[in-house]
Amino acid sequence: MIFQCENCGGNVIFDPEKGTMYCPYCNSSNSEADTPGAGLICAGCGGELPAGDFMSACKCNYCGSYNVIEERVRGEYAPHLVLPFRFGKKAAKEKIIAQFKKKRFLPSTFLNDAYLEKMEGNYVPFFLYDYLCRYHFKGTGKKVRVWTSGDTEYTETSLFNLERNMDIDFSKIPVDASIKMEDGMMDLLEPYDYKALEEFREKYLSGFLAERFNMDSDELSIRAKEKAKSDAKQMARSTMSGYQSIHTDYEQADFDLKDTKYSLLPVWSYKYDYGGKKYRFHLNGQTGKLVGDAPVSYKKAAAYSGTVFAGLFVIFYLISMILEVF
Ligand SMILES: [Zn+2]
Ligand SMILES: [Zn+2]
Known part of the structure; x- marks a missing residue:
């Protein structure tokens, strides 16, 4: 049509x-x-x-x-x-040009309008998946205190039982x-x-x-649940501070699928x-x-590093170019 x-x-x-x-x-x-x-x-x-x-x-x-x-x-x-x-091709082109126009080592045709x-x-x-996640964590947190008295150094290790039960509503977890x-x-x-x-x-x-x-929605739901579980774990961990280390003894995440939207x-x-x-x-x-990730024109990069102080600069520039693209 x-x-x-x-x-x-x-x-x-x-x-x-x-x-x-x-x-x-x-x-x-x-x-x-x-x-x-x-x-x-x-x-x-x-x-x-x-x-x-x-x-x-x-x-x-x-x-x-x-x-x-x-x-x-x-x-x-x-x-x-x-x-x-939210924006058309003209604006999309402008965004690409704005991002890359100052990059010295791009091939010369990279920003050609053609x-x-x-x-x-x-x-x-x-x-997009909606889940109720019931997350259960049991673990051991370790705190270590070291002090010196006279010529003797003392170390006190304390172990804490940690347990968290959380019900978390996840809304619209995306998987392509x-x-x-x-x-x-x-x-x-x-x-x-x-x-x-x-x-x-x-x-x-x-x-x-x-x-x-x-791709199949049931198969992809495995990835959605992995994302949710990892978020749930982070949320639980954010409530356990001040430990030198935390050991996981038991961890379980159960999911009720509430909705899937294509x-x-x-x-x-x-x-x-x-x-x-x-x-x-x-x-x-x-x-x-x-x-x-942007292509690098080695011809241009080599020509540039031919000048007296450019050698180091080129290295930094390449690194910053790789970082800045994201
Ligand atoms: Zn036609
Ligand atoms: Zn018309």
Whole structure:
């Protein structure tokens, strides 16, 4: 399905800054009418869509229309919630440029508009889990006191029984349900402000790429529970201070699943290939947080270190560049 402008027939897309549907061809707002598609065939030109097995929204290679694939956003694949993009491609490009323009050792084409223009906004499928967690901890805390009297040093070791029972309500623990998306990347892109989640509507996808979930919600719940258990452990530990060491004698976390929401979260992605390597940058489409590692042009770095004092500076610069990207 595509959203077509009733005024000019152009492809209407969702404009994140305006928060409305927008026709870039005649500048109309909310002028869309939906033209149904047929499976993986573009509703604009009849061409085959590059949708693979899992994409639920994609751009036609032939006519450039943004299609939403009905059977991948309805029925069992209907998302409960979506967090709409908060900024469009222009702002996404500006954020990348602002982050990298002062980096001296980037390849010269890194910030070329021809590359940046290929950025796409992706809605990544997530499951958000609500759990009641009952966390039980038993352990031994050790305190050691050392003092000297005359010529003798005394050491007093005291052991304390520690026990904590906590009931913790976890709300919306996110786990991405996309095989393609690197798990580490998605964890780094957090946090999202889930208060901005809205009821899913198909029109939000127009102008973006999207995937339907392609991993199993029961299997992914194991990762959600691991995250919750580790948070519960930290919360319990934060109530036990003043011990030299704490030994865990017994630890148990039981979970009641209260709710699972299938949701789409926004990510801008920039792909850049250099020196036979693929570099991938992702921007949290709500907060603008940037994740990825930058390519280094060794030609530029070497030329720079040729000057008298630059040697040390280069080392620091490379280190700071790696740190600053995150
Ligand atoms: Zn129009
Ligand atoms: Zn087409």
